[in-house]
Amino acid sequence: MEQLPLPPAKPRNHxxxxxxxxxxxxxxxxxxxxxxxxxQYNSFTAPGEIxxxxxxGVHGSVRFVYVREGVTRNRYExxxxxxxxxxxxxxRVDASAGDDFDDMLDIEQDMKNDTIRHAIDSAAAITDQTxxxxxxxxxxNALIDETAQYYGNSIGLMLGIGLxxxxxxxxxxxxxxxxxxxTGTLEEDHSVGSVGAxxxxxxxxxxxxxxxxxxxxxxxTFMYFGPSNEEEALQTADELRLHLHxxxxxxxxxxxxxxxxxxxx
Amino acid sequence: xxxxxxxxxxxLKILLAALVALAAADLVFSTVYMMDEELFRERLxxxxxxxxxxxxxxxxxxxxxxxxxxxxxxxxLNRLYLQYPRTPGSALACMLIPVYNLYGQPSTFRLIGSxxxxxxxxxxTGQWIQGLAVPLVIIMSASNVLGRFVANADEIPGSILFxxxxxxxxxxxxxxxxxxxxxxxxxxxQERIADEPATELTPxxxxxxxxxxxx
Numbered sequence: 457m458e459q460l461p462l463p464p465a466k467p468r469n470h471x472x473x474x475x476x477x478x479x480x481x482x483x484x485x486x487x488x489x490x491x492x493x494x495x496q497y498n499s500f501t502a503p504g505e506i507x508x509x510x511x512x513g514v515h516g517s518v519r520f521v522y523v524r525e526g527v528t529r530n531r532y533e534x535x536x537x538x539x540x541x542x543x544x545x546x547x548r549v550d551a552s553a554g555d556d557f558d559d560m561l562d563i564e565q566d567m568k569n570d571t572i573r574h575a576i577d578s579a580a581a582i583t584d585q586t587x588x589x590x591x592x593x594x595x596x597n598a599l600i601d602e603t604a605q606y607y608g609n610s611i612g613l614m615l616g617i618g619l620x621x622x623x624x625x626x627x628x629x630x631x632x633x634x635x636x637x638x639t640g641t642l643e644e645d646h647s648v649g650s651v652g653a654x655x656x657x658x659x660x661x662x663x664x665x666x667x668x669x670x671x672x673x674x675x676x677t678f679m680y681f682g683p684s685n686e687e688e689a690l691q692t693a694d695e696l697r698l699h700l701h702x703x704x705x706x707x708x709x710x711x712x713x714x715x716x717x718x719x720x721x
Numbered sequence: 722x723x724x725x726x727x728x729x730x731x732x733l734k735i736l737l738a739a740l741v742a743l744a745a746a747d748l749v750f751s752t753v754y755m756m757d758e759e760l761f762r763e764r765l766x767x768x769x770x771x772x773x774x775x776x777x778x779x780x781x782x783x784x785x786x787x788x789x790x791x792x793x794x795x796x797x798l799n800r801l802y803l804q805y806p807r808t809p810g811s812a813l814a815c816m817l818i819p820v821y822n823l824y825g826q827p828s829t830f831r832l833i834g835s836x837x838x839x840x841x842x843x844x845x846t847g848q849w850i851q852g853l854a855v856p857l858v859i860i861m862s863a864s865n866v867l868g869r870f871v872a873n874a875d876e877i878p879g880s881i882l883f884x885x886x887x888x889x890x891x892x893x894x895x896x897x898x899x900x901x902x903x904x905x906x907x908x909x910x911q912e913r914i915a916d917e918p919a920t921e922l923t924p925x926x927x928x929x930x931x932x933x934x935x936x
Contacts, residue, residue, distance in 0.1 A: 474728055478735040481786070485778035492774050493767075532774050540875075 492532035497553045499527050500534075501653045502541035503660040506637045509618030512602035516618030517629035519637040519666070520611045523656040527557045543659065564607045567641075571612030572599045574642045578708045579619035581646070610651035612642030613670060616708045617715070628715040636715065637661045638670025638703075640685070646708045648672040650680070654688045658698060666700045668718075670711055673704035724911060725800075726793035730904040733790045736783050737897040743776045744890040751886035755879030787896075791816055791829070794903060801910045802836055823858055830854035830899060837906040840913060846906045850899060857895050864888045 502524040509516045524541060527549065528534040537544050573596055580586045587595075603611060614637070621628060628636055639657050641649035650672050651657075661669045671689040678684030683691065686704040693702045705711040724730075750769045754761040761769070795809035807815075807829065815825025831854045837847030867885040871877055 474731040477728065478732045481732060481736060481782055482739055482779075484782060485775045488778045489771055489775035493771055532770050536770070 492535070493530050495551065496530055496534070497527060497549045497551055498534050498546040499525070499549045499553055499557070500537055500541075500544045500546045501525050501656050502537070502544035503656045503663065506635075506661055506664040506666060507606075509615060512615075513598060514615065514618040514622055516621035517627050517632070517636065518614050518617045518621070519635065519664075520614035521637055521639050521657045521660050522606050522608075523653045523660060525607075525653065527553045529554060543656075545656070561607055564609065567609040568603065568607065568611065569596075569600055571609035571641045572596060572603065572615060574644055574646075575612050575616040575619055575708075577644070578616050578642055578646045579623060582620060582709060582712065583623040585623045608651070609641045609649075610639045610657075613640035613648050613672075613705070613708065613711060614638050616642045616646075617670075617711055620708070620712055628718070630718070634668060634718070635664065635666045636668045636670075637664070637666040637700075638668075638711070640670060640672040640705070642708060648674075648705055648707060648711070650674045650678055650685045654685050655692045658689060658692050658700070658702070659696070662696070662698045662700050668703055668715075669700045670703050670705050673706040673710075675704075724907055725796045726790060726904070726907065729786060729790040729793050730900065730907075733783070733786050733900050734897070734904070736779065736786060737893065737900055740776065740779050740783060741890070741893045741897055743772050743779065744886070744893045746772050747776065748883075748886045748890050751879070751882045755883045758879065788813060788816060790900070794833075794907065797907050797911075798833065798836070801907070801914065805836065807832055823862070826861075827854035827858050830857070830903075833903055833906070837910070840910060842913070843906050843909045846902050846909070850902050850906070853895055853899055853902075857892075857899070860888060860892050860895060864892045 504522040504524050506519040506521050508519050524544070526537070528537055528546070534546060538546075576592055576595055576599070580592070599615070617628070617636075617638075620626070628634070639651050639654070641651060643649050648670075654671065658669060669689070672685045674684045675686045678686075682688075689702045689704070692698070693700070703711075703714055705714060747769070750761065750765050750772070753765055791812050792809045795805075795807060795812040798805045799808065812829050814821075815829045816822055818825065831851050834847040834849070834851030834854065837843040837850065840847075864885070867881065867888055871882060871885045874881075
């Protein structure tokens with residue numbers, strides 16, 4: 457019987473096969489890397505910290521709140537921010553957001569300087585301790601320097617209260633028994649103006665154990681889209697079942713009056 | 722007969738070489754970070770992020786390939802050495818069981834090294850594998866501790882980032898060296914067995930079956 461021709465033995469691991477497997481496995485992380493770097497812009501807000509006004513050279517007991525804001529340019533940056541700040545809230549924005557954010561920082565720098573000046577003037581007016589122009593300028597420059605790492609003008613109200621405590625040698629925290637924090641701009645007429653990122657600021661204050669949190673009383677005056685700071689703060693406190701006490705105030709005088717009425721424990 | 726680990730050895734070598742190259746790039750970036758943080762933030766932070774993300778995914782792939790490789794290497798060792806004391810399954814267990822792998826991993830490589838040393842031509846290879854086994858675990862542990870510190874720190878000092886990158890680079894290089902040495906040894910053992918003349922079946926060996934067929 458004629459023997460059937462046997463097919464040639466196929467090598468088990470052909471060199472090409474090895475290379476195909478290796479290259480495919482190398483392409484996988486590279487593809488993921490490139491995908492992570494495709495442009496995708498997101499603005500984010502994440503809880504920050506509450507800072508005693510003493511840290512910026514004011515002899516008061518109250519604290520202001522800062523949150524972390526920025527723009528991520530791709531998925532990798534978004535992932536990095538998410539890992540660092542798990543509570544960060546992201547919003548998809550377009551490619552111009554990065555430049556807009558830089559412009560906004562410049563504008564907010566000016567607005568912060570204005571609110572610091574208003575805080576100095578308001579506290580001086582309420583305490584009848586108006587200093588010379590030179591003294592005011594020195595104080596203003598010192599505070600601008602001390603707050604250089606913070607952006608935005610929401611420091612105004614708490615700075616005003618801190619400067620009032622400094623002038624009057626008051627301690628609204630009752631020797632540190634109360635943690636008093638808050639947010640809001642301070643205008644020339646001592647009124648408290650609206651700010652952003654109320655939800656994150658409340659989360660930050662709650663996490664830091666704040667007892668009282670001042671927000672702008674802006675239900676009637678809020679000029680932007682969406683709920684006012686006052687409404688959002690009360691809604692957030694209710695929704696997140698926060699332990700801190702949200703206190704809407706319209707002016708520096710109202711905030712100080714409120715603090716003076718606090719019972720001694 | 723080809724080695725069962727041949728494909729995985731080749732793939733692991735390529736992947737580990739790529740990971741070592743990425744770790745070397747990371748080491749350069751962290752050196753720049755340590756020396757001039759501003760330059761790093763202005764020029765290198767985007768590339769650093771890319772290298773970091775590619776390395777992270779590649780690392781996960783390598784872990785899977787490495788486990789398959791160690792399994793298949795032990796299939797070969799069990800075929801090439803009679804009564805090799807570690808089965809592929811137990812070798813995998815030595816790598817995977819937490820805490821126990823602090824002993825299991827070096828002991829697996831020490832065992833491979835000691836078996837290679839029985840062959841005169843592979844004595845040096847075996848010694849190298851044995852010698853690298855213990856430093857591997859120490860450096861891996863240091864790399865884990867530093868890596869966790871770097872991942873959780875808000876602000877990383879340049880020296881710590883540099884130390885972490887250096888240890889990571891050394892760890893990956895050690896793994897690559899071990900992969901090369903183990904595969905070199907396997908090929909050497911296989912060639913030695915192939916070179917030995919096959920024992921012919923003499924009539925003495927073909928014995929009568931020790932039984933009879935009884936109807």
